[in-house]
Amino acid sequence: MDDTSGLVQFAADQQRRFDSATAPRERKKEGHFGTPAPIANYMAGMFTDIPRGKVRILDPGAGVGTLSAAVCERVLGVKSSLHLEIELWEANPGLVPFLRRTMDCCRTALTAAGHKLDYTVCLGDFILANTRKTMFEDGPGPSFHLSILNPPYYKVRKESPQAKAMAHVVHGQPNIYAFFLAVTADLLLPGGQLVAITPRSYFNGQYFRRFRKWFFDRMTARHIHVFESRTELFTDDGVLQENVILLAEKGGEPKEVTLTASRGRDVRAVNRSTVPYDRMIDDSNGDHVVRVTTSIFEHEVVAALDAFPRRFRDLGFEISTGPVVSFRSTEYLQHERSKDTAPLLWMHNVRPFVTRFPLGNGKPGHILLEAGSKRLLVPAKRYVLLKRFSAKEEKRRLVAGIMEPTDSYSEWVGLENHLNYVYRPGAELDRVEAVGLAAYFNSALVDRYFRAISGNTQVNATEVRTMPVPDERLLAWIGQEVERTEDRSPRTVERIVGRALRLPERLVEELCEGSQ
Template sequence: MVSGLLVPARDPGARGSRNARGKAAPAMSPATVLAGVPEWWAQRASAAGLSGKWLDVSQAVDTALPKEVATPFDVPEQLGTAEQLGERYVASLGTKDRSDHGRHYTPQPLAAELWAMTKRALGWKRPRPLPGLVRDPACGAGALLLPVLRDHLGASARTDPQLVLAGLPNAIAGIDNDPNAVWLANVVLAAELLPLLAVTPRARRRPLPALTEVGDGLAANDSRCLVSLMNPPYGRVKLNPDERARFARHLYGHANLYGLFMASGIESLSPDGVLAALVPTSFLAGRYFEAQRGVLATEAPLRSVGFVNDRAGVFDGVLQETCLVTFSPKKTRTVTITSVNGTVSPIAKVATPKRAGPWILPRRADDAPAAAAALAMPLTLASAGWKATTGPLVWNRRASDISALHAAGAVPILWAADIDGGVVHQDPARDGQRYLSLRVKSDQQVMVLREPAVVVQRTTAPEQPRRLVAAELTDSVLTQWGGMVVAENHVNVLRPTSSNPAVTRTTLTRLLATRTLDRVMRSMSGSVAVSAYELESLPLPGRDILASWEGLSGDALEAAVRFVYRTDLP
C-alpha cells in the first residue's frame, strides 16, 4: 500500500547533545521565539473554550517558565500548529549550534511515519490507548511525541477526561538537556490536551501535566518502557570508564552518540517493546557499528526499515541516506523495507539479519532478488582471499611534498580520478599534484605500492551511476608508472592474502564492474563512500562458481553473474 507522505525541506533543530549549547546568532534568537509562546498558548486555549487563568501558560501547564520568556509579542497568524512553533524555535538555534552538537529537526511526516512503523512492529491493527510507556530520550521540542499523544487521545475518546489526563505521565515521557526545548515540548504537548481540559468541570480542573523533563537521556533508567522512540543526536563522544564499561558490548572504536542512545533504548525496553529510531544508514553497514548490530541481531532483531531518500532537513550536509528503523525483542523472520520519498512505497521483505556484518537491505524493489541471493552466499571478498586497505596518502597533510615535477626520490600518486572508466590512467586534472617526495623515514614502508592490485574508488559522487568503480593495476601499468605508486586516501587497494585466492585479480576487477555487484553494494551501504570494510564484506558465491567465471568478460560475465544472484537487470 502507498500512503501519502510529503517530506518538506526543513532546518534541523534542537536535539540534546551531551554538551552545553554554544551561543548562536541567527536572525531571530531562541529567546524571541520563546517570548511569543504565551500569546500562542492563549490563542489556543481561547479557541478551546477556556478563559481566565487557563489562558496563562504559566498557570495552565505544570512547568516553570524559562527566563527567556520576556514580554510576549504578537504571533503571526500562519504560526498555527505545534509543529510550526517547534520548527521556529529549532531553526533559531543557529547553524553552528546544530552542527557542533548533532542537533536535527524531525519533519512532521517522518515523525508520523516512524510512529506508524512502531505500531506495526507492536502488532497493533487498530487505534488503542497506550498500554505502556512511550519514551523519547532526546525529545527536543517534542516532535516525535506529538503523533503518539494524538493517537492516544483519539483512542481514549470514550474515557473520562480526568482519568486520561491523570494517566498521561505513565504513558508518554520525554527527556532532553536543553531546558528551553523541554519547556516548549511541554507547552505544545499540553496544547493537545486543551479540549479535554475544557470539558472537565471547572472545580476539578488542574494544571496540565508536564510530560517531558530536563535530564540526560543516556542515564541508566530502571523503569521499563513499551517504546523507546528517538531521533537522537549524532557525533563522536568521549566516554568515561564507567560509561565505556556499560556500553562495551555495543562499541567498536570510538563511540557515536546515536549508537549510545540506541543501546540505552534497548536496555530499557520491556520484553514485548519496540525501539524506533531515525538514524543514518551508516549504522546498517559501518564497521564502527558492527558490535551493536551483533547485539541487536541477537537481542532485538530488526523489524522494519524505511529509507528516506529526501534527506533535506534531517541530517543536513551528510552525504548518506537516512532511515527509519524499528527493533523488537520479539522474534521475527522477515524485515519489511519501504522507501520514503514523498510517498511511502513498499520495496521488499527480506530475511531478518542474524549477523554482525553489514546488513544487506535493498533500496529498490528490483534489487530484492540479488539481496536475498547475496545473503545465502558462502563467501565474502575477504574469505575469498582478498584484503582491502585504504590509500595511506592524505594529501593535505603532505601538501608541501606534492608537486607536478618528477624530482629525484618522488613517486607518482594514484588518485581516484585515475581510475575512472575502469582503466588506470593519469588524469590530466591531477597533473599539478602528480608526485609525492618521500621525505618521511617510514614512507618507503607505509606509502609505496610496488605490486599489482585491484584499485577501487573509495568515494563517489551522489549523481554517479555506479558505486563500484574499479580498475586493475597490472605489472605493465606499474612499469609505465616507474614500478611503484602511492595510493591517495580516496582509493581502496585490494591485494590477495594468499598465492591462490578464490578469484584472480583480472576476474575480480571484471566482477566489480558488473551491474549486479554494484547493486549488491548499494544494498549494503547508503553512503557515497565505499569503505574497505564493506568491500571485504561483499558476498560472493563458492569457489567452483568463481572458477567458472575465469575467462568470461563483457555480456557473458554479466549474464553469468545475473543468473547466480537471481537478478532481473536488463
C-alpha cells in the same frame, strides 16, 4: 503534501522559531535535526498498538517535541480514556522553552478530548543519566511501554564518558545515536516498542557489529521504512545521510519484517512488502547484518550472490586502504615530478578497468621518496583499485580500476587514503584475474547487492572481505572474456558477468538497463 493537523503543526512552528534563532552550524554541532511533520505522524502511526490505561512513553532527544506531539495526535483519535506519562530528555537548554510550549499545547488538547497527560522534561545527558555507572550502582530499570526518538547524530571520542559508559556496544569510533538506541532498549518493558529514525549506517559494517548483536539480541525488528533519496528528507538541514525508521519490540518471536520504502517526505506513496526475518537480518556470520531489498528484483540480486559459497577473503586476496592521508603528509606531496618522487594516485585517477596518470585536477600528483615517506608507499605492482567513496547521488557505489606496474615511473607508488587496493600477499595478481575482479566489482549486479546491504556511500575494506565472490575459475573466465573484447561498456560487462554466473536472462537484461 501531508495531512498533519493541530498538534504536530504547532510543534513544527516551534521548530521554525528555534531554527530562525540559531545558526545551522550550531544545530549540526549539537546533532539536532528536527523531524519533518509528515515523518513524525508516520512514525507515531507505526506503533502496532497503544496500551490502554496508563501509558509511559519515552522521548529521548526530544527537541521541540514534534514526535511526542505526533503520538498525542494519534491518541486524540482513541475513544477510551488514556493517561499518558511522557518523559522527554533534551540536552540543549535553548530548546526547553519550545518543548514546554509544545507539550502544554498537547496537554490542553488531550484534556479537552477526555484524556490525561503528565509530562516531565529532563534537562541533561540522557546517556549518562540512564546507564549503569559502576558495577555496584544500577541506573533506572525498565519502565516504559513506548519510545519514539530522533536521536542526535555525531561521533564521540572513545575516551568520552558516554563511550566508557557504553563500552559493551562500542567498537571503533562510536556514534551517539547508537547509544540512544541501546539505552532506550534497556528502558523498555518486555513487549515494549520503540520507533526511531536514524542513519542507516548501523545496518552493516564492523564499527556497529557489537552494537547490532547487543541490540538485536534484545529487540525484534517488526517494521523498517527506508527513504530512497538521501537528499529529500532533512532538506532544510543539509543532511545527506541515508535514513531509516525502525519499529522494534523488546523480546518477541522473530517471524517476518514489514518493509516499506518512499522517495522522501511524502510517506503516503510507499512500496510495501513482507520479508522473512532471517532474510532481512542475516546472522549467518554472527554479524546481524540488516539487508534492505525493496523489490523482487533486489531480492533476486541478493539471492544470486548469496548462493556463492566463497567470500573474497577465502580466495587468497587481500584489500587494504591507501596509506597516504593527505593532510598528515603535506611535507611529502609534490605537484611536479622529479627523480626523487613517485606517482601519487587519487580517486580521480581511477576509472573502470584503468588508471589514468597523470590527470591534473589541482591536487599534488607526486610524493617524495624519503625515509619518512617510505611507510606511505607501496611497491609498483598490479593492483585492482577501488574508490572508497561515491558522490552523493552517483550512479555507482563501486568503481574498480586496474593499476599496472608500467603505470608508475618509479618502483614505488603512493595511494591516497580514499582508495582501497586489492593484491595478493607475497605475489602479484595475474592480469586475467585482475580484469575478472574489476569486471565483477564494476557490474551492476554487485553494485545493487552493495546498495542492498549498505546504506553508506563509503566502500569499506571490511565489507569487501566478506562479500560473496565467484571462485577463481569463474573470475578467470570473466577476465578472459573481457580481455577478448574491445567493448567494455557497462552492458557488455554485465552480460559477460551474467553468463559466467548463469543468471536468468531477464535479470541480466534488467541489470543492463540499470547500468546505462
